[in-house]
Amino acid sequence: MKMSAVVSDTIGPFPSTIGEAQAAVSDSVRRAQAGDVDAFELLYRENAGRIYALCLRLMAGDAPDATELMQDVFIKAWRRLETFRGDCAFGSWLHRLAVNTMLENARGDRRRTARVLPMEDPTRVETTARSTGIELKMDMEDAIASLPKGARLAFVLHDVEGYQHQEIAEQLGVSVGTIKAQLHRARRLLRERLER
Amino acid sequence: MTHEVIRHLLDDYVSGDLSEEARGPVADHIVGCDICRSEVESLKAVIARAADLPKSIEPPADAWQGIRGAIERDKVAVASRGQRAQSRWSREYMMAAAIVLAAVLSSAGTALYMNTRTERDESRAVAATPAANETSATLAAFTIEENNYLRNVAVLQDMLDQQEASLAPETVAQLKSSLRTIDEAILEARNALARDPANKTLIEMLSGTYRQKVDLLRRTAEMTRGS
Numbered sequence: 001m002k003m004s005a006v007v008s009d010t011i012g013p014f015p016s017t018i019g020e021a022q023a024a025v026s027d028s029v030r031r032a033q034a035g036d037v038d039a040f041e042l043l044y045r046e047n048a049g050r051i052y053a054l055c056l057r058l059m060a061g062d063a064p065d066a067t068e069l070m071q072d073v074f075i076k077a078w079r080r081l082e083t084f085r086g087d088c089a090f091g092s093w094l095h096r097l098a099v100n101t102m103l104e105n106a107r108g109d110r111r112r113t114a115r116v117l118p119m120e121d122p123t124r125v126e127t128t129a130r131s132t133g134i135e136l137k138m139d140m141e142d143a144i145a146s147l148p149k150g151a152r153l154a155f156v157l158h159d160v161e162g163y164q165h166q167e168i169a170e171q172l173g174v175s176v177g178t179i180k181a182q183l184h185r186a187r188r189l190l191r192e193r194l195e196r
Numbered sequence: 197m198t199h200e201v202i203r204h205l206l207d208d209y210v211s212g213d214l215s216e217e218a219r220g221p222v223a224d225h226i227v228g229c230d231i232c233r234s235e236v237e238s239l240k241a242v243i244a245r246a247a248d249l250p251k252s253i254e255p256p257a258d259a260w261q262g263i264r265g266a267i268e269r270d271k272v273a274v275a276s277r278g279q280r281a282q283s284r285w286s287r288e289y290m291m292a293a294a295i296v297l298a299a300v301l302s303s304a305g306t307a308l309y310m311n312t313r314t315e316r317d318e319s320r321a322v323a324a325t326p327a328a329n330e331t332s333a334t335l336a337a338f339t340i341e342e343n344n345y346l347r348n349v350a351v352l353q354d355m356l357d358q359q360e361a362s363l364a365p366e367t368v369a370q371l372k373s374s375l376r377t378i379d380e381a382i383l384e385a386r387n388a389l390a391r392d393p394a395n396k397t398l399i400e401m402l403s404g405t406y407r408q409k410v411d412l413l414r415r416t417a418e419m420t421r422g423s
Contacts, residue, residue, distance in 0.1 A: 051252060053249075
């Protein structure tokens with residue numbers, strides 16, 4: 001089996017069920033678009049687990065931050081429901097909204113902290129991990145959470161969520177080369193940490 | 197392709213992002229290169245572990261309540277937005293007029309007092325003859341009243357700070373400018389009172405200026421809420 005087939009079959013965003021999911025939620029979406037909060041709650045119940053998992057990984061395993069991000073995502077989704085035209089599965093739309101919301105929040109945080117905190121140092125996590133002197137074998141979630149932000153984003157979106165380099169680059173506003181470099185770095189850091 | 201070039205292609209190789217043209221030579225190299233083969237296996241293991249991660253994780257049970265609360269607040273805001281939009285221009289106009297009027301009254305009152313101070317001092321010389329205990333009772337009452345004004349001002353100011361985003365920028369600028377004028381009037385009267393604590397006229401003027409400030413803030417806050 002070709003690797004490309006393996007990758008796309010196993011980790012693609014909402015693989016092979018997009019059509020079904022779309023059909024299943026379309027009635028709820030229509031009712032929610034008409035202002036029915038109960039219908040929106042159904043959409044929440046169907047998608048919250050997946051969006052929360054994404055938020056948790058994007059927020060480096062911080063549960064309160066992930067919960068807040070997920071809530072922001074659903075509140076934004078409610079406010080922007082009328083812009084959802086069904087061109088993709090509702091879950092995919094939410095997914096994209098989650099990544100965008102996280103990036104917007106990060107930009108806001110960066111503006112707020114720029115004056116008091118230094119810019120992210122890509123070696124910070126590695127240095128911190130080494131300086132503890134404790135070499136514990138990490139589980140996968142911890143290892144992902146320990147990645148520098150850029151590498152974590154690239155890895156979560158590409159290897160966990162199944163987005164293509166081009167899609168990630170567009171969403172993050174960087175070049176495909178940058179995403180590839182971050183992914184390369186993330187995989188090697190993960191390999192080191194998981195094999196310790 | 198050399199070993200070094202191929203090593204840089206291994207990520208794309210395991211991701212399936214290499215063209216068929218490039219994929220062949222890389223695959224051939226891996227067969228004969230222990231280093232690259234080992235690296236490919238490690239990368240595949242990482243990718244496989246990523247693919248095995250749970251796609252769904254149950255969020256905290258009360259997360260929906262927070263979302264629902266925000267949605268309900270949105271619905272209330274949307275319902276009142278229509279009414280607010282309808283009367284926005286007239287309210288903004290009224291608010292601006294009220295702000296200017298309050299500022300003018302405050303500064304004019306203080307200026308009037310300061311300009312005619314000599315005249316009032318003479319009157320006060322006559323009026324200040326009541327017993328000293330009456331003066332201290334008046335001051336004590338005013339101090340209590342002043343504290344109440346200051347507390348009210350603080351609460352209203354907090355409320356307005358939170359609602360500032362819903363006001364037109366020019367209204368906010370005018371409000372701030374008027375508040376500055378009123379504050380200057382208060383400061384001037386307060387300094388005068390410190391020099392002349394028995395002056396009832398000053399106390400009344402200061403009370404009046406505080407009332408104007410509280411009234412201005414309250415009306416602005418009410419208009420901002422769209423009531």
